[in-house]
Amino acid sequence: MTTMTNASVREFKMPDVGEGLTEAEILKWYVQPGDTVTDGQVVCEVETAKAAVELPIPYDGVVRALHFPEGTTVDVGTSIIAVDVAGGAAPEAQEEAPAPAEEPAEPEEQPAARQPVLVGYGVATSSTRRRPRKQAAPDTAARQAAAAVQQELNGHAPAPVAGASRPLAKPPVRKLAKDLGVDLTTVTPTGPDGIITREDVHAAAAPPAPQEAVPASAVPVAAPAAPVSYDTARETRVPIKGVRKATAAAMVGSAFTAPHVTEFVTVDVTRTMKLVEELKQDKEFTGLRVNPLLLIAKALLVAIRRNPEINASWDEAAQEIVVKHYVNLGIAAATPRGLIVPNIKDAHAKTLPQLAESLGELVSTAREGKTSPSAMQAGTVTITNVGVFGVDTGTPILNPGESAILAVGAIKLQPWVHKGKVKPRQVTTLALSFDHRLVDGELGSKVLADVAAILEQPKRLISWA
Numbered sequence: 001m002t003t004m005t006n007a008s009v010r011e012f013k014m015p016d017v018g019e020g021l022t023e024a025e026i027l028k029w030y031v032q033p034g035d036t037v038t039d040g041q042v043v044c045e046v047e048t049a050k051a052a053v054e055l056p057i058p059y060d061g062v063v064r065a066l067h068f069p070e071g072t073t074v075d076v077g078t079s080i081i082a083v084d085v086a087g088g089a090a091p092e093a094q095e096e097a098p099a100p101a102e103e104p105a106e107p108e109e110q111p112a113a114r115q116p117v118l119v120g121y122g123v124a125t126s127s128t129r130r131r132p133r134k135q136a137a138p139d140t141a142a143r144q145a146a147a148a149v150q151q152e153l154n155g156h157a158p159a160p161v162a163g164a165s166r167p168l169a170k171p172p173v174r175k176l177a178k179d180l181g182v183d184l185t186t187v188t189p190t191g192p193d194g195i196i197t198r199e200d201v202h203a204a205a206a207p208p209a210p211q212e213a214v215p216a217s218a219v220p221v222a223a224p225a226a227p228v229s230y231d232t233a234r235e236t237r238v239p240i241k242g243v244r245k246a247t248a249a250a251m252v253g254s255a256f257t258a259p260h261v262t263e264f265v266t267v268d269v270t271r272t273m274k275l276v277e278e279l280k281q282d283k284e285f286t287g288l289r290v291n292p293l294l295l296i297a298k299a300l301l302v303a304i305r306r307n308p309e310i311n312a313s314w315d316e317a318a319q320e321i322v323v324k325h326y327v328n329l330g331i332a333a334a335t336p337r338g339l340i341v342p343n344i345k346d347a348h349a350k351t352l353p354q355l356a357e358s359l360g361e362l363v364s365t366a367r368e369g370k371t372s373p374s375a376m377q378a379g380t381v382t383i384t385n386v387g388v389f390g391v392d393t394g395t396p397i398l399n400p401g402e403s404a405i406l407a408v409g410a411i412k413l414q415p416w417v418h419k420g421k422v423k424p425r426q427v428t429t430l431a432l433s434f435d436h437r438l439v440d441g442e443l444g445s446k447v448l449a450d451v452a453a454i455l456e457q458p459k460r461l462i463s464w465a
Contacts, residue, residue: 008086011079061085169196289360303450330382333366343379
């Protein structure tokens with residue numbers, strides 16, 4: 001990383017563009033050293049564990065240095081770009097290798113009238129600035145390590161280091177610690193860059209096994225592990241990061257936290273498919289995306305109105321069921337960066353044309369990779385359309401914090417008994433997964449039956465809505 005020391009140079013740090021995120025990957029730089037930038041201009045695109053986000057620069061000036069190349073994962077709070085707010089000639093070339101690290105000087109006081117902040121996020125209320133911490137001397141670090149080893153051997157958790165910053169942990173890990181009553185400041189992190197993992201929290205929550213005190217000098221030193229070899233000619237390894245990493249953690253947490261139940265129903269949707277074709281010719285839907293998913297989404301919203309208890313969440317800490325009187329309808333979307341679930345805010349209050357417009361915007365934004373973190377927060381119930389891949393149906397995993405998810409299978413022409421005769425009909429299979437802690441079989445069955453009944457006889461949209 002390049003370090004700038006000119007008094008007129010402002011360092012723009014990687015902001016926390018989500019809720020407690022610790023890092024982000026730089027996907028693309030839109031500026032280079034020597035370019036002139038203005039306040040609010042987008043200078044780069046980064047990917048967090050939730051979405052890809054464009055970062056605007058809060059200064060006017062000339063770019064002096066880009067501290068990291070594209071593809072680098074950077075910790076929140078680390079400077080990523082230097083801007084000379086006084087202007088001047090640009091450097092001939094950016095430094096190729098980072099200069100030897102020196103002890104950082106105390107930052108000079110900045111004017112309180114303007115603080116760097118990402119658009120859409122407020123600034124901190126405090127105007128105080130924290131002095132950079134000095135690295136512990138080698139002998140001090142050794143004494144701390146020896147003390148920690150001795151404490152663990154004696155069955156005690158290591159004491160937090162005085163002056164240490166807030167422990168680094170992902171939001172699911174913080175929730176797990178809260179549920180288990182574990183103080184994160186007493187947990188020894190084993191994750192990369194000092195991040196506390198779920199295993200660390202479980203280890204801290206487990207009662208220590210009684211052990212006899214052993215001198216630190218008697219602790220055996222593990223031999224270095226042999227290097228692992230891979231068949232690079234026939235294998236490709238893809239780092240798990242960004243959206244895929246967050247999705248994996250969320251799905252594991254959901255699968256092992258909420259007791260899932262899935263129910264299925266196969267339904268004749270021939271009349272729904274005819275209604276889709278009629279709506280495409282309706283002037284009110286001109287320019288809007290009209291497809292079966294639109295009517296399925298509306299059917300689910302009607303079913304939720306008839307059975308509002310399905311639209312809820314489980315509060316483990318308070319031991320309460322939280323029934324939501326609004327529906328933020330999530331739509332699972334497969335993107336090159338992985339599965340994301342943006343949601344349509346207040347979908348329950350939208351007319352069918354408004355819902356069609358919102359669905360179209362959601363899909364287009366997701367395909368372009370421009371979905372914002374806020375669009376993926378506060379969802380209440382989700383639809384995943386696996387039918388677009390030719391799949392009959394599946395057993396979907398709940399989106400964390402939600403109590404139900406509806407999977408829609410492929411719509412196929414099949415022989416079906418209709419009015420006493422076997423005829424070719426458009427048929428699909430629906431699967432509803434729900435959290436059995438707050439949704440029993442009766443409630444889940446009612447919701448799924450209502451959705452199926454509407455799709456079989458879409459005129460019920462009018463009588464039931």
